[in-house]
Amino acid sequence: MKTAAIIGGGVIGGGWAARFLLNGWDVRVFDPDPEAEAKLAPVLAQARRALPSLTDVALPDEGALSFHFDMAEAVAGVDWIQESVPERLEIKHKVLASVQAHCPPDAIIGSSTSGFKPSELQEGAARPGQIMVCHPFNPVYLMPLIEVVPSPATDLALVEKAETILRSVGHFPLRVRKEIDAHIADRFLEAVWREALWLVKDGVATTEEIDEAIRMGFGIRWAQMGLFDTYRTAGGEAGMRHFMAQFGPALQWPWTKLMDVPEFTDELVDLIAGQSDAQSGHMSIADMLKARDDNLVGMMRSLKANDWGAGAVMNAHEASLRAGTVLAAHADDLDDVSEPILTVRRAVPLDWTDYNGHMNEARYLQAFGDATDRFMALIGCDADYIATGGSYFTAETHIRHVDEVHAGAVIEVRTQVLAGAGKKMHLFHEMYEGTRLLATGEHFLLHVSLETRRPSEPSAGIVAALTRIASAHAALPAPDGAGRAVGQRP
Numbered sequence: 001m002k003t004a005a006i007i008g009g010g011v012i013g014g015g016w017a018a019r020f021l022l023n024g025w026d027v028r029v030f031d032p033d034p035e036a037e038a039k040l041a042p043v044l045a046q047a048r049r050a051l052p053s054l055t056d057v058a059l060p061d062e063g064a065l066s067f068h069f070d071m072a073e074a075v076a077g078v079d080w081i082q083e084s085v086p087e088r089l090e091i092k093h094k095v096l097a098s099v100q101a102h103c104p105p106d107a108i109i110g111s112s113t114s115g116f117k118p119s120e121l122q123e124g125a126a127r128p129g130q131i132m133v134c135h136p137f138n139p140v141y142l143m144p145l146i147e148v149v150p151s152p153a154t155d156l157a158l159v160e161k162a163e164t165i166l167r168s169v170g171h172f173p174l175r176v177r178k179e180i181d182a183h184i185a186d187r188f189l190e191a192v193w194r195e196a197l198w199l200v201k202d203g204v205a206t207t208e209e210i211d212e213a214i215r216m217g218f219g220i221r222w223a224q225m226g227l228f229d230t231y232r233t234a235g236g237e238a239g240m241r242h243f244m245a246q247f248g249p250a251l252q253w254p255w256t257k258l259m260d261v262p263e264f265t266d267e268l269v270d271l272i273a274g275q276s277d278a279q280s281g282h283m284s285i286a287d288m289l290k291a292r293d294d295n296l297v298g299m300m301r302s303l304k305a306n307d308w309g310a311g312a313v314m315n316a317h318e319a320s321l322r323a324g325t326v327l328a329a330h331a332d333d334l335d336d337v338s339e340p341i342l343t344v345r346r347a348v349p350l351d352w353t354d355y356n357g358h359m360n361e362a363r364y365l366q367a368f369g370d371a372t373d374r375f376m377a378l379i380g381c382d383a384d385y386i387a388t389g390g391s392y393f394t395a396e397t398h399i400r401h402v403d404e405v406h407a408g409a410v411i412e413v414r415t416q417v418l419a420g421a422g423k424k425m426h427l428f429h430e431m432y433e434g435t436r437l438l439a440t441g442e443h444f445l446l447h448v449s450l451e452t453r454r455p456s457e458p459s460a461g462i463v464a465a466l467t468r469i470a471s472a473h474a475a476l477p478a479p480d481g482a483g484r485a486v487g488q489r490p
């Protein structure tokens with residue numbers, strides 16, 4: 001069990017706490033605010049709903065969460081300390097000194113700073129080599145990117161260890177090769193922010209029109225291809241060279257006011273905040289955060305399906321989670337097959353839920369289909385076998401929806417073989433959340449030749465594995481609901 005200490009439990013510290021906790025780490029939060037625990041609760045609730053949606057296998061069991069007002073208690077024996085206190089250098093120096101007075105000398109100390117260089121954070125530190133910037137993006141529990149910025153004084157072995165840990169909790173560590181104020185991403189955000197302030201101040205656009213310009217256009221593009229690949233494709237077949245030939249001269253044109261910073265006056269704040277209220281004041285912040293997470297999960301799952309960008313990061317995380325899963329790869333790995341076999345263990349993703357606020361009926365079939373696929377693989381009908389031309393087709397399905405289930409819940413499917421001989425396989429899946437039965441799925445399958453598309457005999461290996469399980473399950477009572485059809489009374 002690994003332990004992280006989160007120093008400062010606000011917007012960002014709360015997100016870090018959720019990310020570690022939901023990936024099985026114990027988390028200690030140090031924050032002098034007596035409301036710290038109350039502030040974290042809604043962030044955790046949001047994360048529990050959204051984060052498990054990013055993978056199609058269940059996350060590890062949650063770690064233990066505790067709150068501390070004593071630094072020594074908070075950081076004793078921990079593996080990772082994440083400083084997320086306000087963006088003021090003097091506060092960060094004070095906090096880092098207190099952390100280093102009590103933490104293990106080989107623990108990683110990451111700072112969430114949006115803009116300070118690691119060498120600035122290390123000024124006056126007892127052990128500068130321990131400190132690095134690990135700059136996250138909000139919401140930390142969903143956004144993969146962490147900018148990892150070492151200074152020349154940072155211990156590189158510790159940086160590599162930090163990157164390995166970040167990957168293990170689903171983050172994408174991006175090493176910033178040269179420390180610079182505001183790292184990489186915040187330099188862009190600052191540039192866009194400055195331009196936006198000018199456009200509002202000069203009366204060219206409202207806050208809403210600027211947001212439309214982003215979310216209807218380049219914002220969507222950037223999430224999947226970034227800046228340079230997007231412009232490369234915009235250059236047609238000639239790619240980046242043609243793009244630059246066409247738009248290079250714009251560097252000399254008045255296309256930016258970047259270095260000319262608008263004066264930060266009360267008037268400017270009133271103008272921007274007033275327009276922002278008019279734009280989105282009809283929604284509560286909680287509703288906006290919910291919409292944000294729903295949208296992020298939906299977009300990220302599309303990227304996952306294409307194994308692209310942030311989606312590829314999620315797939316890599318899923319593969320590492322799968323490696324430690326309780327699901328067996330083959331029936332031969334199971335000493336005891338006398339009970340129904342665990343074939344699915346996963347969370348209900350946000351995009352599996354519907355207008356009724358619970359898992360949509362189509363997703364029950366998806367989960368049972370996944371259970372059948374897993375069972376087929378267990379008896380030897382895996383991708384390699386299917387490539388040789390044999391497989392199973394489902395001929396009939398009956399699903400009973402017994403109870404509802406919500407986003408973020410961990411569901412398990414256990415599979416009982418009602419009959420399995422020759423070409424025929426009759427499966428009964430039961431879906432649970434804990435001990436609560438949610439649904440049953442009864443499926444009749446036939447082994448087929450993928451060449452003739454007609455029923456055919458399975459391989460001797462499949463027959464042996466299926467016969468072993470079917471014989472053991474023959475001793476089980478017939479499950480409740482087996483053989484039911486719509487319209488029959490129980």
Ligand SMILES: NC(=O)C1=CN([C@@H]2O[C@H](COP(=O)(O)OP(=O)(O)OC[C@H]3O[C@@H](n4cnc5c(N)ncnc54)[C@H](O)[C@@H]3O)[C@@H](O)[C@H]2O)C=CC1
Pocket residue numbers: 007008009010011012013030031032033083084085086087088091095112113114115135136137138
């Ligand atoms: N809000 C954002 O969008 C992002 C912020 N960051 C960075 O994360 C850091 C924290 O920012 P937020 O979470 O937004 O601020 P916040 O104001 O939401 O949270 C700061 C927390 O630190 C606590 N705190 C204050 N003094 C403390 C001390 N001496 N010891 C321990 N805790 C203390 C406060 O009680 C508060 O809970 C900053 O360095 C910021 O630049 C990084 C990425 C994004």
Ligand SMILES: C[N+](C)(C)CC(=O)CC(=O)[O-]
Pocket residue numbers: 113114136137138186189
């Ligand atoms: C505005 N900001 C500088 C605090 C932004 C960040 O640091 C990253 C983010 O999440 O946008």
